[in-house]
Amino acid sequence: MNNYLASGLCLLALHSSAQALTLPASPVTAPEVDTSIDLKTPTTAGSRLNLTALQTPGSVQSQTGAQIRERGDASVQDAVSRATGISRTGTPGDGGTSLQARGFTGQGSVMQLYDGNRMYTGMGTSTFPVDTWAVERVDVLRGPASVLYGEGATGAVINTLAKKPFAGEIENHIRLGYGSHDRQQQALDSGGSLTDTVSYRLNLNRLRSNGFIDRGDSASDFVSAALRWEAADNLSFTLAHDYGDQRPQNYFGTPLINGQLHKGLRDKNYNVSNDTQHYNDQWTRLTSQWQINDNTSATNELYYLKAQRRWQNAENYNFSAGQLTRSGFYGIKHNQEQVGDRQTFTFQHSLFGLDSQTVTGVEYNRIRFQLNSNSPFNDVLKDGQPLDVHHPAPAPFESKDVHQPQFQTTSKQFSAFAENRLQLTEQLSLVTGIRRDYVHVDRDDLTKAGQSDKTLTGNNWKAGLVFAVTPDTSLYGQYATSTDGVGGLISLSPSQQQFDLASARQTEIGIKQTFWDQRGEWTLAAYHIVKKKLLIDVPGAVQLKEQVGQQSSNGLEASLDLQLPNAWQLQANAAIVRARYDDFSQVVNNQQVSRDGNRPADVPRRTANLWLSKAVSDDIRAGGGVRYVDARYADTANQNELPSYTVVDATLSWKAMRNTTLGLQLNNLFDRTYAVSQYNDGQQWILGEPRSLFVTADYTF
Structure with a gap:
């Protein structure tokens, strides 16, 4: 730690260069202005230095909120799954x-x-963000990102940016929507200047649906509000608050019958009659940006996050010996509060006589978490409630165990980090970063009056070279490390608290290029990741683990974006990954069984996405997309497999009048029955929504 602080002090003592430094850019576009994003656009996920994709030694990708909404993606996760390899x-x-x-x-x-x-x-x-209405854009960094954001980012980091206040005349955007399954939307986006120094942004979104399963009603309400004050030419403050209340379709999947999916059961609901799934999230942020001088800027982010989550369901549906049963009556409640602050300083300076940029910072979080439940979750009927497969009768939730407080934790996290870009030559740059994380968790058992605590530390670093072959072409190579918890840090059990963070390392090489007079761009990346310190079962010991396992992955990823003649636009990507357990075993029937060579659950070997759109006229635009996900295993034994799927979506919009646009979204155009994910060790498939349409009317004034 002392070495890191000393390095930061040395950087502060360097002489500043004459080149001006600006604050990180924030989107300030008016409602639904689709600001294009390309390889020369600064990204927020791959670096804190406001680097473009061409300058970043890593795989970064962005989507604008307008693109996401145009394609009919109702959630950030739907939108991100169109990105490469996700x-x-x-x-x-x-x-x-x-x-x-x-x-x-x-x-x-x-x-x-x-x-x-x-x-x-x-x-x-995690239950936030709620939907995509208030999204300005989504940035993705694939590969380890712990050096930027701390533990828990070996595979990727997804950064969702909310719509921001903008200067200018007040503009309003109203949307009304209606579609299949009685889906309804009423939304507002309003923003602009209130005075010469104060601007605002307000987004409201109300969603309702009957769902595609019986008793599948859902409701969502979201508010995003922000007020920006330009206190001086070099100083601004932004106060933002986001509120989301969700009651999603309470669907724990469709059970397999004799190991097979029966399409006729797609609309059946096997849950209890008084099922509950309710998420309430609140995020408040105060951001200050100060341009201290031409070469130094400071940013502070003070935030308060609160989440309440509630489940009451029968989650397991098993078919055996000709009988379907309902079991797993879980009543769970989470209460969570997080207060944090992040302070960063950005410098433009010289290092060893070379142009250099450096960002240094510290971050602190205090998180309080409490779990209430009916643990140990003993069902009233030991063998489960019998159900008619085709006519499942709803029944009230019942459990032998009382719903009561289980434990509460107080976690304190502190980190110090630094990132630097050094221009070695006119074409070659070196990007490095270091981070030190410290987390202390105090856990109080509320059922046995016990107490335990754990201190975890993580040290991560990265180094990458970028060679600008031309102003439009970059070659890069990077080495990065990351750390993951063996479980959620703020909810580690006493047994999990015995273990350290799992560690990972990645090597990656790639190429990025824009071509054809900036009308096209493509990227190609190859990587190798090794993650160590996985938990494996101890033979002959009940519920005991040891931290000696290892997992690895190798992959290729490619993307292509083309602005074609006659107003056609093509975006495509594909990924291949070979993921496997190198050293991993489980105890089955008191015998240790090796899983070496097996593929981890829920990991497809191949994914691909394509979206093709065309401006048919000045007022009409059409688009269509294909999403492909290869087969995945539902268990570490690689015995239960979810089949691959290909889903086609289509959109059409018509600017009927100057301020009015009508839209049509068609999802799952060919009504494919497919499994998005799985539950209960693959005995239940979480199916994608059947074919649906959604009609929108947008009015701006």
Whole structure:
């Protein structure tokens, strides 16, 4: 730690160069102005130095909010799964937001940020952001990102940026929508200047649906508000608050009958009659940006995050000996509060006589988490409630165990980090970074009056070279490390607290290029990741683990973006990954069974996406896309497999009048029955939505 601080002090003492430094750019576009993003656009996920994709030694990708909404993606996870090599793995048990990237899955390996802020996930759940209406853009960095954001980012990091206040005349955008399954939307986007120094942005979105399963009603309400004050030419403050209340379709999957999916069961609901799935999230942020002088700037982000989550469901549906049964009556409640602050300084200076940029910073978080449940989750009927497969009768939730407080934790996190870009020659640059994380977790057992605590530390670094072959072509190579928890840090059990963070390292090489007078761009990347210190079962010991396992992945990723003649636009990507357990075993029937060589659950070997759109006329635009995800295993034994799927979507928009646009979204055009993810060790498939349409009317004034 002392070495890191000394390095930071040395950087502060360097002489400043004459080149001016600007604050990191923030989107300030008016409603639904689709600002194009290309390889020369600064990204927020791959670096804190405001580097473009061509300058970043890593795989970065961005989508604008307008693109996301135009394609009919209702969630950030739907939108991100169109990015290179990323697929959905979410279930109600993790908030429905879990993702897979580069062979690693879940909230503990694919980090999701909101405006650069991270909410520490309790019991592996994340339930924000709510929808895509208030999204300005989404930035993705694939591969380890712990040196930027801390533990839990070996596979990727996803940063969702909210719409920001903008200067100028007040503009309003109203949307009304209606579609299949009685889906309804009423939304507002309003923003502009209130005075010469004060601007605002307000987004409201109300969604309702009957769902595609019986008793599948869902509701969502979202508010995003921000006020920006330009206190001086070089100083600004932005106060933002986001509120989301979700009651998603309470669907824990369709059970397999004799190991097979029966399409006629797609609309059946096997849950209890008084099922509950309710998420309430609030995020408040105060951001200050200060341009101290031409070469130095400072940014401070003070934030408060609060999440409440509630489940009450029968989650397991098993078919055996000709009988379907309902079991797993889980009543769970999470209460979580997080207060944090991040202070960064950015410098433009010289180092060894070379042009250099450096960002240094510190971050502090205090997280309080409490779990209430009916643990140990003993069902009233030991063998489960019998159900009619085709006519499942709803029944009230029942459990032998009382719902009560289980434990509470107080976690304190502190980190210091630095990142530097050094221009070695006119064409060659070196990007490096270091980070030191410290987390202390105090855990109080509320059932046995016990107490335990754990201190975890993580040290991560990266180094990458970028060679600008031409101003439009870059070659790069990078080495980066990361750390993941063996579980959610703020909810580690006493047994999990015995272990250190799992560690990973990645080597990556790639090429990025724009061509054809900036009308086309493509990227290609190859990587190798090794993650160590996985938990494996101890033979002959009940529920005991040791931390000696290893997992690896190798892959290729490619993307292409073309502005074609006659107003055609093509975007495509594909990824191949070979993920495997190198050293991993499980105890089955008191015998240790090796899983070496097996593929981790929920990881497809191949994914691909394509989107083709055309401006038919000045007023009409049409588009269509294909999403492909290869087969995945549902278990580490690689015995239960989810089949591959290909889904086609289409959109059409018509500017009927100067301020009015009508839209049509068609999802799953060919009504494919497919499994997005799985539950209950693959005995239940979380199916994608059947063919649906959604009609929108947008009015701006």
